[in-house]
Amino acid sequence: MTVKDNKENAPPRTVPIQSATFSNPINAEIRRAAATGIYDIRGGGAKRRVPHFDDLLFLGASISRYPLEGYRERCDTKVTLGTRFAKKPIELDIPITIAGMSFGALSGPAKEALGRGASEAGTSTTTGDGGMTPEERGHSTKLVYQYLPSRYGMNPDDLRKADAIEVVVGQGAKPGGGGMLLGQKISDRVAEMRNLPKGIDQRSACRHPDWTGPDDLEIKILELREITAWEKPIYVKVGGTRPYYDTALAVKAGADVVVLDGMQGGTAATQDVFIEHVGLPTLACIRPAVQALQDLGVHREVQLIVSGGIRTGADVAKAMALGADAVAIGTAALIALGDNDPKWEAEYQKLGTTTGAYDDWHEGLDPAGITTQDPVLQARLDPVDAGRRLRNYLNVMTLEAQTIARACGHNNLHNLEPEDLCALTMEAAAMARVPLAGTEWWPGKTGAGF
Amino acid sequence: MQTYDLAADGLRGLNATLQAQSDETNQTEWTIVNPRGSHAIAVGLDAPIEVKVMGSTGYYCAGMNKQATVHVHGSAGPGVAENMMSGTVVIDGDASQYAGATGHGGTLVIKGNASSRCGISMKGIDIVVHGNVGHMSAFMAQSGNLVVCGDAGDALGDSIYEARLFVRGSVKSLGADCIEKEMRPEHIELLRDLLARGGCDAKPEEFKRYGSARQLYNFKVDNAY
Ligand SMILES: Cc1cc2nc3c(=O)[nH]c(=O)nc-3n(C[C@H](O)[C@H](O)[C@H](O)COP(=O)(O)O)c2cc1C
Numbered sequence: 106m107t108v109k110d111n112k113e114n115a116p117p118r119t120v121p122i123q124s125a126t127f128s129n130p131i132n133a134e135i136r137r138a139a140a141t142g143i144y145d146i147r148g149g150g151a152k153r154r155v156p157h158f159d160d161l162l163f164l165g166a167s168i169s170r171y172p173l174e175g176y177r178e179r180c181d182t183k184v185t186l187g188t189r190f191a192k193k194p195i196e197l198d199i200p201i202t203i204a205g206m207s208f209g210a211l212s213g214p215a216k217e218a219l220g221r222g223a224s225e226a227g228t229s230t231t232t233g234d235g236g237m238t239p240e241e242r243g244h245s246t247k248l249v250y251q252y253l254p255s256r257y258g259m260n261p262d263d264l265r266k267a268d269a270i271e272v273v274v275g276q277g278a279k280p281g282g283g284g285m286l287l288g289q290k291i292s293d294r295v296a297e298m299r300n301l302p303k304g305i306d307q308r309s310a311c312r313h314p315d316w317t318g319p320d321d322l323e324i325k326i327l328e329l330r331e332i333t334a335w336e337k338p339i340y341v342k343v344g345g346t347r348p349y350y351d352t353a354l355a356v357k358a359g360a361d362v363v364v365l366d367g368m369q370g371g372t373a374a375t376q377d378v379f380i381e382h383v384g385l386p387t388l389a390c391i392r393p394a395v396q397a398l399q400d401l402g403v404h405r406e407v408q409l410i411v412s413g414g415i416r417t418g419a420d421v422a423k424a425m426a427l428g429a430d431a432v433a434i435g436t437a438a439l440i441a442l443g444d445n446d447p448k449w450e451a452e453y454q455k456l457g458t459t460t461g462a463y464d465d466w467h468e469g470l471d472p473a474g475i476t477t478q479d480p481v482l483q484a485r486l487d488p489v490d491a492g493r494r495l496r497n498y499l500n501v502m503t504l505e506a507q508t509i510a511r512a513c514g515h516n517n518l519h520n521l522e523p524e525d526l527c528a529l530t531m532e533a534a535a536m537a538r539v540p541l542a543g544t545e546w547w548p549g550k551t552g553a554g555f
Numbered sequence: 556m557q558t559y560d561l562a563a564d565g566l567r568g569l570n571a572t573l574q575a576q577s578d579e580t581n582q583t584e585w586t587i588v589n590p591r592g593s594h595a596i597a598v599g600l601d602a603p604i605e606v607k608v609m610g611s612t613g614y615y616c617a618g619m620n621k622q623a624t625v626h627v628h629g630s631a632g633p634g635v636a637e638n639m640m641s642g643t644v645v646i647d648g649d650a651s652q653y654a655g656a657t658g659h660g661g662t663l664v665i666k667g668n669a670s671s672r673c674g675i676s677m678k679g680i681d682i683v684v685h686g687n688v689g690h691m692s693a694f695m696a697q698s699g700n701l702v703v704c705g706d707a708g709d710a711l712g713d714s715i716y717e718a719r720l721f722v723r724g725s726v727k728s729l730g731a732d733c734i735e736k737e738m739r740p741e742h743i744e745l746l747r748d749l750l751a752r753g754g755c756d757a758k759p760e761e762f763k764r765y766g767s768a769r770q771l772y773n774f775k776v777d778n779a780y
Contacts (some may be wrong), residue, residue, distance in 0.1 A: 143774060233559060256657040256676060259638055261599050261619040288773060300659070300678040300697045301716060305772040308714075314675040315634040315653040321614070324594045328615040331570045332599030 132162050140417035145377040146285065148466030148476065149212075150369040150436060151412065152277050155386040157369070157414060158423040159185020160533030162542065166510045167232070173511040180460050180507040181517040184431050187269060187361040194338055194361075195247055195269050198227025199503045200431035200518060201421055202413050203438050204366075205271060207233025207340070209286050209295045210373030210466070211439075213240055216474040217488040218442050220244030224493025226503075229511045231271060233373075234284045236298050237263040244470040245490075249340065251268030252329065255309035257299040258405040261332055262545060269362075270329055272322070274313075274351075277370030277413045280344025280384045289469035308509040320332075321536030322358040330359075340364050345381075345390035345413065352397035356407050363398075364391050364433065371436040373476065374467035387413035387424075389536040392523075404428065405519075418505020425506070426521035427537060440489040441498040443473045509538045557582050561596070562589035569590045569596065573623075574601040592596055592632065597625050600642070620661060633670075636663045639680055647764025652689070655682045657700065664753045671708065674701040677718055693720050694730065702749050704757050712765055720765040721746050732771045736764045 123129065137145065165173035173180065187194035203223045206215050210233065217240045223230045229247035230335045232238075242248055251265030252259065264270065275281065286295070290305040296303040326339055341355040342364035355363045357550020367387025372380065391411055398404035411531035412433035413425045424432050436444075447460045456465065466476035474486035510518050515523045527532035527542040534547035541547060559569050562742045569587065576582065590596055594613035597606050600623040608616065611629035621640045630648030639658040646654075649667035656672070658680025665673075665682070669691035674682050679699045687705035694710070696718030706724035713730020719742070720733075729735075738760075746759035 146774075256638060256678070259657065260659065261601070261621065261638075262638055264619075302772070305716075306774045310676065313674065314694075315615070315637045315656040319635070324614045328595040328598055328618050331595045332565065332574075332619055334571065334574070335567070 111251055113267065118518060123549060146374055146467055147377050147380070147464045148372060148374050149380070149464040150371040153381055155369065156530065156536055157386060158387050158388060158420045160388070160529045161423050161537055161539065162524050162529060163422070163513060165525060166514045172514050173516060175508065175511055177546065178511060179516050180511050182503055182507065184408070184519070186410075188408070189340040189361045189403070189406050190359065191336060192334070193336045193363050195229060197229060197431070198248065199430075199499060200425065201499055202228050202410065202431055202433045204229040204433035204435040205231035205233040205249070205273065205420055206435055207235040207373065208238045208241065209235040209290060209299070209478070210476060212477055212483040212486065213238065214475060214483050214486040214488045215439075215442060215491070216241045217244050218486065218491035218495060219438060220248075221492025222441070222486060222499065225492065225496040226499035228499065229268065230293070235295065237266065242266055248516055251308065253372050254313045255312060256314065257309065264329070267337060269338040270333070271364060272341050272359065273324070273346035274340045275342070275346070276372060277368050277384050277387070278342045279375045279379045280346045280370035282313060282379050283311035285467065287374060287467045287469070288300055290467070290478045291407050295478060319354040319358050319551045322354075326359045326505070336392065341408070342366065345385040345387065348390040349393035349397045352394040352409075353401060354402055356398065356401050360407060362408045362410060362539045363394065364410045364412065367411070367416030370412055370483055386536070386540040388533060391424060391427040391429060392536070405430065410531065418502040419509060421431030421511040422500055422518065422521055424507040425518050426525050427523060437498070438495055439475055441495045442475055443494070444471070444475050446473055449473055556584040556586060558586045558588060559701070561593055562591060566595065567594060570598060573597055573600050573604070573606065576600075576604050578602055580604065590629070590637065594632070597623070601624070611648065620644060623753060630667065636665050636680075637664065645684075649686070655680050658682070661751055668705065672752075674699075674718070677701065681749055681752070683749055683751070685755060693718055693732070696720070700745065700749055702746065702762070704755055710725070712767075714771060715767045717767060719745075721762040722761045722765065726765070729765065732768050733765055734768045737768045738762070738764045
């Protein structure tokens with residue numbers, strides 16, 4: 106027999122099969138953990154697929170509802186936040202705000218660009234862990250000041266300079282976790298603002314130092330109001346975990362606005378295991394929170410801002426149809442500024458990653474000059490140009506949301522309602538409590554039929 | 556001297572009046588009667604005035620104080636002088652949890668005992684406690700000085716940064732990364748001044764100093780717990 110014959114007569118072999126459980130990325134992570142002995146830290150939000158706004162569709166007008174003329178007929182976008190107790194509520198032209206992102210995590214030019222873009226689009230920006238910088242106050246016509254567990258840079262003068270105060274209880278990326286800012290990003294200026302030694306790996310606390318439960322929070326809010334003469338709207342930001350109860354407790358504690366951040370929400374840095382395995386998808390948070398507001402008779406009186414994975418005007422419209430008064434964006438705003446832009450691909454490659462996947466924001470080496478404190482890298486971001494891109498993007502999202510609202514027959518984004526929606530999957534139907542496409546049913550719905 | 560009856564005239568009026576005082580005010584002495592454990596008394600002040608509170612206070616008395624001297628002739632509830640920037644706060648009685656939390660400056664004197672988490676996350680404030688402090692005091696303390704003339708509870712100075720802790724009595728246990736440190740002459744001098752400011756007649760030589768071992772400053776395999 107020849108060798109050839111031998112091969113031809115051999116029994117067929119199985120093809121190599123990769124395990125779905127022990128996939129290549131999982132195995133690589135096991136090897137990384139075994140080599141280093143420390144968990145993976147990264148920025149960004151959950152990368153796994155979870156039920157999201159993409160799983161919902163708008164129905165549009167039909168014989169039973171008539172649409173508004175796309176370009177001509179009015180469709181209002183304004184929103185007022187803080188109407189419950191604040192003497193000076195915030196009025197925004199569009200219901201899309203910029204979420205809290207710290208100076209420290211972000212460069213000075215990035216913060217300035219956020220302020221410029223948001224102000225031009227008629228909306229607010231938010232400080233973050235690390236305090237208020239003159240640049241962002243100067244460039245933001247409406248600035249929300251975060252009151253965080255770390256209290257880095259916290260002082261009564263900045264509190265009074267703010268247009269609103271956001272008490273941060275948690276973040277969707279890491280509900281129950283504190284902040285991290287690694288040594289590479291603790292420059293002299295960041296160290297001074299936070300009153301920390303330069304170059305240390307900084308942990309910020311996961312819970313507030315001087316209050317614990319909802320009864321304490323009520324007194325804390327009283328103190329903040331007394332210090333600011335009851336002028337400023339007070340927001341309470343929570344990560345999406347128990348949205349019904351957290352919303353109810355925030356209302357009970359005296360919040361003017363509840364900010365609810367789902368698990369896709371970005372972070373500057375935390376453990377990957379936290380980002381991917383703790384918290385609820387944004388879609389699953391909204392209806393329970395709205396239910397809590399309705400049960401307490403304060404829906405629309407206490408405003409609800411939803412964040413975590415908002416990318417398009419369709420996402421904005423869907424969040425609002427489910428009952429949100431406004432949304433907040435973090436990651437999308439950074440992308441509009443220039444984060445993960447293909448023009449830096451060669452540099453992403455050098456960092457061992459690629460456009461769209463770059464998430465080592467904690468390392469401070471961002472080629473786009475956004476998540477860095479390196480003066481050379483920062484200089485790559487022109488705050489005026491980047492601000493203009495953000496403004497354009499915010500305008501486009503608003504136009505998209507208006508397009509949808511008009512198609513559904515609404516002359517105000519706030520008139521969007523769950524009845525305008527259907528779901529593509531059972532999961533999304535259950536979470537959003539809207540009918541599965543083509544049916545009148547969602548899991549858990551009592552009663553039947555059209 | 557101005558007298559304000561909190562029970563009769565309400566919290567909003569009190570804070571609005573005190574906050575309206577400027578650096579040049581000639582109404583520099585204020586007495587608050589009937590505090591009755593109310594929360595947020597004399598918060599957000601920013602003028603060189605003296606405020607006497609004739610009784611005990613609830614949460615956050617003298618919160619975020621700047622410049623003013625606030626003297627509580629009674630005990631103080633949780634978070635007294637929280638995030639103080641400057642000025643002086645004196646408590647004749649005891650202080651509840653989180654006294655002086657996150658304070659950036661100024662001096663807090665507690666003549667009685669302080670409860671748990673005294674000086675938590677402090678950022679430059681000086682705190683002098685004549686009595687004891689409870690567990691987790693000076694947790695994540697960043698800078699400033701905490702002086703305890705009595706004893707300290709469990710986990711003193713857990714995850715401490717650069718704050719200095721001086722304890723005369725016993726320390727039930729030290730928290731993660733907190734160690735006893737050498738008392739050098741400059742520390743004795745510093746402590747002498749703190750004790751004088753705090754109206755304490757204890758001798759600096761009777762104290763031990765505690766601070767950060769700086770082993771948790773960077774994430775590495777052996778301290779990632
Ligand atoms: C770079 C970065 C820094 C952040 N810093 C903070 C912060 O300091 N405080 C906070 O409450 N949330 C912070 N967040 C979370 C955002 O406020 C927001 O909840 C989140 O980005 C919303 O989700 P999205 O990124 O999908 O839009 C940060 C997010 C990013 C991306």
